Amino acid sequence: MTIRYPNGKLYTPASSVAKAEKQGKTKDFSFSNRGKTLEDEINEANDYYLERRLAIIHKKPVPVQIVKVEYPSRSAAVIKEAYFRTPSTTDYNGVWNGHYIDFDAKETASKTSFPLKNIHTHQMTHMQQVTEQNGVAFIIIRFSAFERYFIVPYEVLQKAWQAMAHGERKSIPFSTIEKEAYEIPTSYYPRIDYLPVLQQLIVAKSHGFESEEIVE
Amino acid sequence: MTIRYPNGKLYTPASSVAKAEKQGKTKDFSFSNRGKTLEDEINEANDYYLERRLAIIHKKPVPVQIVKVEYPSRSAAVIKEAYFRTPSTTDYNGVWNGHYIDFDAKETASKTSFPLKNIHTHQMTHMQQVTEQNGVAFIIIRFSAFERYFIVPYEVLQKAWQAMAHGERKSIPFSTIEKEAYEIPTSYYPRIDYLPVLQQLIVAKSHGFESEEIVE
Numbered sequence: 001m002t003i004r005y006p007n008g009k010l011y012t013p014a015s016s017v018a019k020a021e022k023q024g025k026t027k028d029f030s031f032s033n034r035g036k037t038l039e040d041e042i043n044e045a046n047d048y049y050l051e052r053r054l055a056i057i058h059k060k061p062v063p064v065q066i067v068k069v070e071y072p073s074r075s076a077a078v079i080k081e082a083y084f085r086t087p088s089t090t091d092y093n094g095v096w097n098g099h100y101i102d103f104d105a106k107e108t109a110s111k112t113s114f115p116l117k118n119i120h121t122h123q124m125t126h127m128q129q130v131t132e133q134n135g136v137a138f139i140i141i142r143f144s145a146f147e148r149y150f151i152v153p154y155e156v157l158q159k160a161w162q163a164m165a166h167g168e169r170k171s172i173p174f175s176t177i178e179k180e181a182y183e184i185p186t187s188y189y190p191r192i193d194y195l196p197v198l199q200q201l202i203v204a205k206s207h208g209f210e211s212e213e214i215v216e
Numbered sequence: 217m218t219i220r221y222p223n224g225k226l227y228t229p230a231s232s233v234a235k236a237e238k239q240g241k242t243k244d245f246s247f248s249n250r251g252k253t254l255e256d257e258i259n260e261a262n263d264y265y266l267e268r269r270l271a272i273i274h275k276k277p278v279p280v281q282i283v284k285v286e287y288p289s290r291s292a293a294v295i296k297e298a299y300f301r302t303p304s305t306t307d308y309n310g311v312w313n314g315h316y317i318d319f320d321a322k323e324t325a326s327k328t329s330f331p332l333k334n335i336h337t338h339q340m341t342h343m344q345q346v347t348e349q350n351g352v353a354f355i356i357i358r359f360s361a362f363e364r365y366f367i368v369p370y371e372v373l374q375k376a377w378q379a380m381a382h383g384e385r386k387s388i389p390f391s392t393i394e395k396e397a398y399e400i401p402t403s404y405y406p407r408i409d410y411l412p413v414l415q416q417l418i419v420a421k422s423h424g425f426e427s428e429e430i431v432e
Contacts, residue, residue: 050345053345053348056342056345056349056351058304058305060276060277061277061278061280061301061303062280062282063277064277064280064282064295064298066278066280076299077300078298078299079280079295079298080296081294081295081296082280082294082295082298083292083293083294084292084293084295085277087277088274089274093309093310094316095316095318095346095349095350095351096349097349097350098316098350098351099316100310100311100314100316102311126272129266129269129272130311132269133271133272133311133312133313134311134313134314135272
């Protein structure tokens with residue numbers, strides 16, 4: 001069955017997988033999810049949302065400084081020299097039901113905590129700015145040892161970040177994340193269906209996080 | 217005087233200009249604005265808004281398909297082969313006072329109309345999706361012959377696009393744009409201060425465009 005996006009583009013759920021295979025990575029397509037990156041999983045959810053017009057969230061292209069471009073005759077322009085630039089924002093943004101959504105994806109192998117060194121200062125600044133403009137800023141963390149996923153609101157990150165600036169610990173304990181973040185239950189497809197969980201966060205935010213205890 | 221962004225980054229308004237100079241383009245820095253691209257002008261406005269924390273709107277990086285990367289010893293990774301990809305969305309997005317903002321920039325030398333061929337089908341699809349999610353989608357058009365700038369709401373584009381699909385004209389007459397779009401008056405700095413004009417559009421949208429006559 002041929003499925004098309006609203007823009008007419010062919011829907012090929014295995015495309016990112018095919019690309020990864022081309023790059024020589026071994027992939028396992030069983031439900032156990034081995035080998036899939038967090039980015040693959042988020043892209044899968046975003047494609048699913050886009051296809052059903054539930055939310056319009058895209059990954060931003062990798063920023064590249066282009067130095068040299070060649071124009072071979074009768075061919076597309078070829079970039080012959082370019083460099084990776086540091087992104088000044090987070091990787092994902094978009095709109096859902098009138099809410100501006102802005103987040104980054106982080107993975108950790110740690111079983112005890114999320115190391116704050118995984119977040120760059122400019123990303124914290126960006127999430128702060130988004131929050132000031134009433135956008136919804138957060139990170140999605142995957143604890144790969146447990147295969148557990150959490151939406152961690154900027155407000156939780158900020159508290160830990162400030163504590164670190166005052167000489168306290170450089171990571172967020174897993175127990176704090178279990179308590180203050182919003183867990184994304186995994187399912188078959190999309191594997192991480194994060195929108196319903198985001199709804200909880202948005203409700204909590206609209207109550208100034210007062211109702212956090214009730215929501216969780 | 218050294219000005220810094222909230223993220224500590226040095227504020228260098230002439231950077232895009234310097235880059236353009238490096239590319240061998242001749243630039244004129246007088247107030248007449250000769251030689252500045254619409255992209256330069258929008259970046260200038262966005263930098264201004266970001267610096268003052270008025271709105272968080274960024275241009276998305278140019279999407280590139282990276283094929284070959286080399287890692288010279290003791291140097292940064294060098295991209296040796298890459299190709300430009302077609303963007304699937306618009307170029308600019310962000311958040312302003314809780315509103316999701318999404319737009320593209322288009323320039324025309326025509327004195328009589330805006331040719332619809334300047335907009336790609338996938339961009340129309342994207343703006344439609346954004347509008348459905350209660351985001352604010354539009355294009356900024358610069359009529360270079362007059363040096364006049366307009367915010368054209370997606371709704372106006374859609375009407376013209378549908379008419380074209382029914383065999384009607386393939387452009388929007390300048391007179392329609394003067395009547396139905398929102399003109400951005402030019403000023404000294406930033407040259408196109410589009411946020412106040414966008415406010416008018418948002419107010420009109422919230423009234424289902426009923427109050428359009430009054431707003432204009």
